[in-house]
Amino acid sequence: MMKMNHFVIGTAGHIDHGKTNLVKALTGIDTDRLAEEKKRGISINLGFAHLHLTPDRVVSFIDVPGHERFVRNMLAGAAGVDAVLLVVAGDDGIKPQTREHFEICRLLGIAQGIVVITKSDLPEKPNLETEIAELVSGSFLENCPILRVSAATGAGLSDLRDLLIKLSITAEKEESPLRLPVDRAFIIKGFGTVVTGTLSGGRLNVGDTLQNGISAETFRVRSLQVHGNKAETAIAGQRVAVNFADAKPEQVMRGSMLIQPGSLQPHSELLIEIELLPSARALSDVDEILIYSGTAEVSGSLRVLSGEIQPGKLGFARLLLKEKLVTVPEDRLILRLPAPVRTIAGGRVLELSPTKQNREKLRLRAESLSKMSVADRVSFQVDQADTGISLMELATKFGLTKFQMATLAKSRPWISAGDWILEEAKATQIQEQWRKRLTDFHAQHPLRLGMPREELRGKLPPETFARLLISPLVLEQDLVRLASHRVQLQSPETDAQAKMEKSFETAGLSVPSADEVLQKSGVSAAKAKELLQMLLKSRRVVKIGEGLILHHSALATLKLSMQARKGKRFGVGEFKEWTGVSRKYAIPLLEWLDRERVTRRVGESREVI
Ligand SMILES: Nc1nc2c(ncn2[C@@H]2O[C@H](COP(=O)(O)OP(=O)(O)O)[C@@H](O)[C@H]2O)c(=O)[nH]1
Ligand SMILES: [Mg+2]
Helix, strand or coil, X not given: CCCCCCEEEEEECCCCCCHHHHHHHHHCCCCCCCXXXXXXXXXXXXXXXXXXXECCEEEEEEECCCCHHHHHHHHXXXXXXXXXXXXXXXXXXXXXXXXXXXXXXXXXXXXXEEEEEECCCCCCCCXXXXXXXXXXXXXXXXXXXXXXXXXXXXXXXXXXXXXXXXXXXXXXXXXXXXXXXXXXXXXXXXXXXXXXXXXXXXXXXXXXXXXXXXXXXXXXXXXXXXXXXXXXXXXXXXXXXXXXXXXXXXXXXXCCEEECCCCCCCEEEEEEEEEECCCXXXXXXXXXXXXXXXXXXXXXXXXXXXXXXXXXXXXXXXXXXXXXXXXXCCCXXXXXXXXXXXXXXXXXXXXXXXXXXXXXXXXXXXXXXXXXXXXXXXXXXXXXXXXXXXXXXXXXXXXXXXXXXXXXXHCCCEEEECCEEXXXXXXXXXXXXXXXXXHHHHHHCCCCCCEEHHHHHCCCCHHHHHHHCCCCEEEECCEEEECCCCXXXXXXXXXXXXXXXXXXXXXXXXXXXXXHHHHCCCCCHHHHHHXXXXXXXXXXXXXXXXXXXXXXXXHHHHHHHHHXXXXXXXXXXXXXXXXXXXXXXXXXXXXXXXXXXXXXXXXXXXXXX
């Protein structure tokens, strides 16, 4: 496997258990940078450090504050962590934030970690290992290594380093759209605005444009740093610092989700699966709940879909957010209750902006979605789209890259046309319907060549429509017909049509109105109209103005007689004299001659060209 130089390790554990000192002992970096942190000796905000484990392997550390008041900062740090060091002070044992942080890591789906018993130079609390085993039983840390270290004496540090090397080799990232949840935003004098975060997908280059997923404002990446070194490119999983050419810190503050412009959408309603902590009370609807996603914290309300959720159990809910989140299915959320703030549950996003339906229907939907892979959910969606769906829309909705979407589409029985895909069976169904509609249409309108293309197309995008128009359907100009369809006149119709044509022909230039001809045709008005349409289509008669139709022979004669007067200037009066028509006919006829480039206007009069 490719060596991956982007492993992020987070600390977790109760205050004063030695997290910051451990990171300092490993990396030489004191993450308590704030003056207040130094003075009070506690971590308030996130701390960042990195360590060259081997000459070509750097790991990043995110040191989180342990104090219960700063759990929200811890949460911002824990998003995007590959492995956790669960720190327990040997002399103190498991404390409230040891539990809370551990639960948060578990609910966020962090897959691996190490339990580090710190302060091993001090006498150890009896039965500590049993206590720890109980806590992590059945979780991702159940069989993880437990190590004793002392930041004071350095004992155990080299073993810890060896373990970190092993852990970091197993890291593998799935492809996903670029997202950068911002954990810090600040100004560096002479540089401008810089943000930091763990790139959770994609690849970021100097010169790229990033978009704030909520405000939709865009910013240009002027420079990048990875592990404190200038870089041209940063890849998924790396801790990056991004310098923007044109952003103010408040436009990209902590909690912002930066994305490729337009690649994802913000949502204010989510369908989720909930895992309620064993320590929480049974959960029903909540009007005020805090939701943590990436580095963002928003508030909202919760509607439980499955009755009451019992402690330690799973259930389904609809989350209504006061501020939108840029999230995708399978993202993990942490749910906390305010006053006093406490972590009660984790959430797994099942669907973004679910369609409105009653609780029971939504619960059934959530239940089936919860058991499906993302690929299956995409298929499910395509199956339900009777006239197909846009690939881009699917990618955005399910948090897949265009490449992933295209690969998935290739493996399924879908017909694609440009950005549009349609299930094969649905396509066949549509073609069947078309065939049936055309058969009916031809039976009802035997004199019409075919059905207008737009009428048959309906809501299908033009590209897909064209793709589905296969034999025996024929598209001619803007009409669709069955290949077998021929317009064949029955005898009363032929007679009527001939009679109509004759009326026009004998009238010469002084034709009766089209309506009059239709009325005298001897067939029904609808049929007469169709017969006239056929005459027009074949150009036996020509429409030169509203309700004014002339026989082609009359127009040809007129053209010739005008062309014989080449170069002559004349007015409407003269034209009336030459042709014997009234003013009512003269004007449209002259305009027709202009269009045919036989005459042209010169001021008030005309000239034969
Ligand atoms: N004896 C001893 N004290 C330690 C050790 N590591 C940290 N401490 C002390 O424990 C206190 C809290 O350490 P700190 O790293 O800030 O803990 P944090 O709140 O978990 O980040 C400080 O007074 C440290 O000097 C250790 O290995 N041995
Ligand atoms: Mg600390």
